[in-house]
Amino acid sequence: MARMEEIPEPTREHVAALSCPELPGSPWVPARRLATSRIALLTSAALHPRAQPPFAAGSPEFRELSSALPSSDLIMSHISINFDRTGFQRDINVCYPVDRLRELADDGTIASVAPTNYSVMGSTDPLTMTATARVIADRLRQEEVDAVLLCPV
């Protein structure tokens, strides 16, 4: 249904018109074999611990999500009303697959799940997020993360 022709108007027109930033270069970091990799998640669903204030619309901030945090402690404060939330209501893994990633660590597909995952507000202009990306990358390195899986809503 995220085929463009299946997105209802006027969301389809809005999505089609969104500018896509042109970033210099084509970075490519060779990844380690999955079985030896520690993987982190980065979601743009504006998830955060229940006790924290909502994301501000357009904010380039990020929130840290401990991998050990129960899904009942996470809520979503994404500003958009134009995406399905019923799946998230049933099962957080439909947009933030932390339980599934843990299962892949348990069966040896990956080496481990990062202790910390990350959340941002998906409606924010990515051109304002260069510093955010730098800080997240630094923290990923500090926790010896080999690769990050980015998950939209």
Place this chain on the structure above:
Amino acid sequence: MSALALLIEAQGIATVVVGLIRPHMERTKPPRGLWVPFPLGRPFGEAGSPAFQLRVLRYALSLLEREDGPVVLEDFPDDAPSMRDTPGWQPFLADGDRSAILPSSPEAWKNALGVELSRIAPAWEAARRRFGRTTTGASRLAPAEWITYAARFLVGELPDSPVDGMSPALVVRFGADDLKALYTEAIQAADPMPSPAQVDRWFWNQTLAADFLRALRLAAISADHPGFKTAGSRFLVPAPFVTRT
């Protein structure tokens, strides 16, 4: 997310991005991308189906082992089955249960919504038990508190925020999310599960809560308060449902 993947990869960390809008991925060119044909909001497709989610996750992570960069873009081959409407699904609360005449004062809205909420509440409790959690809570207000607060905007008031650190406009905005979540969690409490489209059509066309959000939207459009005008007019009611269909 494709652009953020590029920014992080440029910092020396390998990335793979799951994407919902293929034209954006084609234009932005993240290093490794998996386009998935699922609705916005569901990048791993099927709620409550670990097997389906694992298929998507394994496919995405497998791109990390590709060596033919700097741009790898693949398509996930299968649709998510639960996107199709559930034949014969009937909501436990339907249009015929509600008065055709909308409340005309904040007090009347509060009372009428209180009646509807009392009918929703048992199913919502069942949903909490079934799913092990609720996604409500962003506004920090209980539904009845929020309705009492938000109804004041309908008569032109611009009341101070009752929540420390949150503007009145955001209290209205996130309280609307909480109210809708309460209803849509409740309607999913029992099998058979409705499709996302069935949930949307039910909520927006057959509940007084949706009528209340539409009334708030109209109040916001004509309000002098810029924050309320923006939040209320753009972020309360999806465009397909600004009128009951």
